[in-house]
Amino acid sequence: MSATAGAEEIDADEPVTVLAVDDVPQNLRLLDATLSPRGYRVVTAASGSEALDVLPASRADLVLLDIVMPDIDGYEVCRRIRLAPATRFLPVVMITASGDQERLRAIEAGADDFISKPFQREELLARVASLARIKRYHDTIERQARELAAWNAELEGRVTAQLEDLERMGRLRRFLPPQLVDLVMDSHEEDFLASHRREIVVVFCDLRGFTSFAESSEPEEVMGVLSEYHHALGGLIDLFGGTLERFTGDGLMVFFNDPVPCDDPAERAVAMAVAMRERVAGLIAGWERRGYRLGFGVGIAQGYATLGRIGFPGRSDYAAIGSVTNLAARLCAAADAGQILVAQRVFSAVEALVEARPVGELDLRGFSRPVRVFDIAALRRAEKGTKP
Known part of the structure; x- marks a missing residue:
């Protein structure tokens, strides 16, 4: 050249x-x-x-x-x-x-x-x-080389942010329905998880006879029953827009109207409980063929609670604190197999939508006065199959 x-x-x-x-x-x-x-x-x-x-x-x-x-x-x-x-x-x-x-x-x-x-x-x-x-x-x-270093730094930043988002999403999915998790991830806001007071409807459910079953069965059998049970109910919690507060073995606590408010928390709660009862009935039939004597009971209460995230860095839950949670748990404990017991305020909110019978006033542990209770038999025909 x-x-x-x-x-x-x-x-x-x-x-x-x-x-x-x-x-x-x-x-x-x-x-x-x-x-x-x-x-x-x-x-x-x-x-x-x-x-x-x-x-x-x-x-x-x-x-x-x-x-x-x-x-x-x-x-x-x-x-x-x-x-x-x-x-x-x-x-x-x-x-x-x-x-x-x-x-x-x-x-x-x-x-x-x-x-x-x-x-x-x-x-x-x-x-x-x-x-x-x-x-x-x-x-x-x-x-x-400088551009590559900048791209690598940007990529590392994106990967770190994505990992943080995945961890954050994993934490949120533990107690929020998927659609709400998506909303939180899109908005990057979690202020609504801070401690606050709100009226909620609490659903508490568990299996009748589970303690005896667990004592007399092999651990693998117990885990198998819990796995079937949780899989059956988990999708319904998401479907009706409930917030899962916790699993405690066979016990589940779900509440409505928080962290995102809804117009019909009592209706959603009762409709979900009825759907749960129908779905678990199929499981119970299968369990009976295996010799497991189990039933399903639900308690529902409405009232004010303090809600927010509790825990420590790396491990936290979203919890509701208040007598309304205790009332739902006591109603659940008082329910026979197949019963959905609701307190007066819940029944008043759904009376036109359900078939129910009065149980009377029950003396529940931890409450100084008797609680008027109703047993939900079914949703009225026009409401059957409706989704939130």
Whole structure:
């Protein structure tokens, strides 16, 4: 490739900057007259110290450096260029009038190439083009390395954020329905999980005879029954938009109207309980064929509670604290197999939608006054099969 072709290829992006250093003005003018017409940008320095001063701001791609200068000679300038991290790979061409000894000292100082005085125009252009091209390749590699490092940092940040989102989603899915988890993830807001007070409807359910069954059965059998039971009920909790507070073996506590309010919490709670009873009835039939005597009972209460996230970093739950949760649990404990016992406030909210019978006033542990209770037999025909 000719020197002219080399220069034209380099100029395709932007002019190559050459820092020419010589204490003889005539030599600097000659270098400028040779390089500028070929599209090079020439910056000049009349001494070694001036060269070191202008180098940082010059954005030089290459240095043409005379050796013999009065203040700082070319060897020392080259050594200082090599010591600075920003210029240690900057191509340096020594301009020398001497022989092999001077070339050896130039190599030891860090020079990349040599041009003999008086220089040949075509040789100068060829060497400058070659080293400038290498410098541009090096700059490209460094730029790509920086871009790659930035991309890696961005990717690491995204992966970290995604892992945090997955962990956050996993925590939320433990007690919230999927549609609400999606809402929280999209909004990136969890303020509603902070401690607050709200009226809720609490559903507590468990299996009749489970304690006796667990005592007389192998652990694998117990785990198998619980797995079937939880799988049967879990989908219904999501379907009706309930918030799962906890599993306690065969006991499940679900509440409505928090953390996201709904217009019909009592209706949703009762409809879910009826659907649960129907689904567990199929399981009970199968369990009976295996010799397991189990039943299903539900208690539902309505009232105010304090709700919020409890726990410690890395392990937290969303809990409801208040007498309404205790009342639902006591009603569940009082229910016979197949019964759904609800307190007066719940019955008043769903009376037109259900078939029920009064149980009477029950004395429940932890409550100073008798509680008026109703047994939900079924949803009225118009309501059967409806979804929230």
